Each structure stands twice: as structure tokens, then as C-alpha cells.
Amino acid sequence: MHSLRARFSQWFINTLVPTVFPRVNPLARWLLTSPLHPLASWYVMSLRFPGRRTGRAYDVPVVYHRGEDGVLEAITSRRGVWWRNLRGGADITVLLRGRDCRACVEVVEDDLDTIEHALRSRDLLRRLLVTVPPDDSVLLRVHPLP
Helix, strand or coil: CHHHHHHHHHHHHHHHHHHHHHHHHHHHHHHHHCCCHHHCCCCEEEEEEECCCCCCEEEEEEEEEECCCCCEEEEEECCCCHHHHHCCCCEEEEEECCEEEEEEEEEECCCHHHHHHHHHCCCHHHHHHCCCCHHHEEEEEEEECC
């Protein structure tokens, strides 16, 4: 069973993500900014931030989960490069439930126990939407600012 799950995760990351996400992300961004945002806002938020070197504007929809401490947690594959702009406690804008809010992001890369706990604490839908093995995962802890 574990081997099947690992193979599915690798297929998902290597095949489906590069093919589907570039087409789905613009739709998700549109949905999150539209009056229809309640259809997705309870499990998807958009992280908006500038690139550290280029200043390029990023707007990345991610599946999130509210952690036990109230912090918003998102899991992504460490193979992506966009999340590296968030290292060091970056201040960003988060589109959450139809509203922009300022937030600070903590990137958890090397604490496998914390990442595994975050993966286990998600509900079934969020587990199905983001299927990344713990050793290939990065945890983004988003702290909304007042």
C-alpha cells in the first residue's frame, strides 16, 4: 500500500502538476477574486508576493488548512522554486475568503516531524488535493497580521 501511494505521489508531482497546474492556477485566481469565491475560499487561498531577485509579482493559489494554533498551513513540493522567495519570514499579501490581508510567512523545510504532523492533520479533501510525500514537502505557515 505504501509503495502504491509513493508511486502515485511521484506520478502526481512529475506528470500531473507540470501539466495541469499552469492551466488550473489562473482559473483558481479568477475564482478567488470573483463573487463566486465562497466555492473555493474555504480551502484555497492565494499568496501574493514579489520575487526577491527580479521583483516579479507572484500570485500563487495554494490549498490551506488552519492549524491547531490558528495559523494557516499550506504544503507544496520542494521541487517548485516560487516558495523560495518566502524564506526568512517574508511579508506578503494573502487573498483569503475574498479579502486581501497582510501576513508573514514562515517556511519549514527541514523539520520532517512538523511537516508530517501538518500532512496528517489535514482532512481527506485537502489530502487528495495536495499529494506530496513528506520528504518532498515544504510547509508554509502563514501568520495573518492585524
